[in-house]
Amino acid sequence: MEIPNDDELVRRAQEGDLDAFNKLVERYQVQMYNLAIRYIGDPFLAEDVTQEAFVAAWKALGSFRGGSFRSWLFRILINEAHDLRRRHVKRTPGSLDQILEELGEFPQMGDPHIGPEETAVSAATFKAIEKCIQKLPEEYKLVLLLVDVQGLSYDEVATALRLPLGTVKSRLFRGRCMLRELLKDSGEL
Structure with missing residues (x-):
C-alpha cells in the first residue's frame, strides 16, 4: 500500500x-x-x-x-x-541533558558496538553543544535548530520564519560562528 x-x-x-x-x-x-x-x-x-x-x-x-x-x-x-x-x-x-535526565531518557548514540568511553565522550560533546546552543541569541538559535537539528532546507526555514532567504543564510552562518566560539570558550571540547 x-x-x-x-x-x-x-x-x-x-x-x-x-x-x-x-x-x-x-x-x-x-x-x-x-x-x-x-x-x-x-x-x-x-x-x-x-x-x-x-x-x-x-x-x-x-x-x-x-x-x-x-x-x-x-x-x-x-x-x-x-x-x-x-x-x-x-x-x-535548562540544557537538554538536564531535561533528558529528568525524563529518564538519554540520547541515542547510534552504533551499539560503541564502548563506554566513546559513549561518555559523545554524551559530553552532546551536553556541551546543547549548553552552548542555549546561549545563542534567539534569532540565531532558531535558525540553527531548524536547519542543523530539524533538517529543514533554507527555503523551508525562510517560509517558516517569514524571512528572506539571504537573512536565513546569514543568521545560520553567524549562529554557527557564535556556536563555534562558545564551544571554544567553554573549554569542554
Whole structure:
C-alpha cells in the first residue's frame, strides 16, 4: 500500500478527514516536539506548545495554500512558543541533558558496538553543544535548530520564519560562528 504524501493528506484533511490529519500529526509530532523542547527548554511546556500548535494547525488548515506543509507547521509552532513567552511564563531553559535526565531518557548514540568511553565522550560533546546552543541569541538559535537539528532546507526555514532567504543564510552562518566560539570558550571540547 502506498503511503500518501503530505499534499494528499492535507487535501483530505481540508475536506474534513480527521484520520488524514492524524497521519500528519504522527508524521511530524516528534520533529515538532524536538524543536519545541530545544527552543523552550522545558519538556512539559514543549508538550503543551506542540499540542497547541497541532490544534491551531487543524483550525487553520483551510488557510493552507500549498508549499511546504512542514515549514507551515513549524511556523505555527514558533508562533505558539512566542505566545507562551508573551504570556510571561518565565521558565529558565535548562540544557537538554538536564531535561533528558529528568525524563529518564538519554540520547541515542547510534552504533551499539560503541564502548563506554566513546559513549561518555559523545554524551559530553552532546551536553556541551546543547549548553552552548542555549546561549545563542534567539534569532540565531532558531535558525540553527531548524536547519542543523530539524533538517529543514533554507527555503523551508525562510517560509517558516517569514524571512528572506539571504537573512536565513546569514543568521545560520553567524549562529554557527557564535556556536563555534562558545564551544571554544567553554573549554569542554
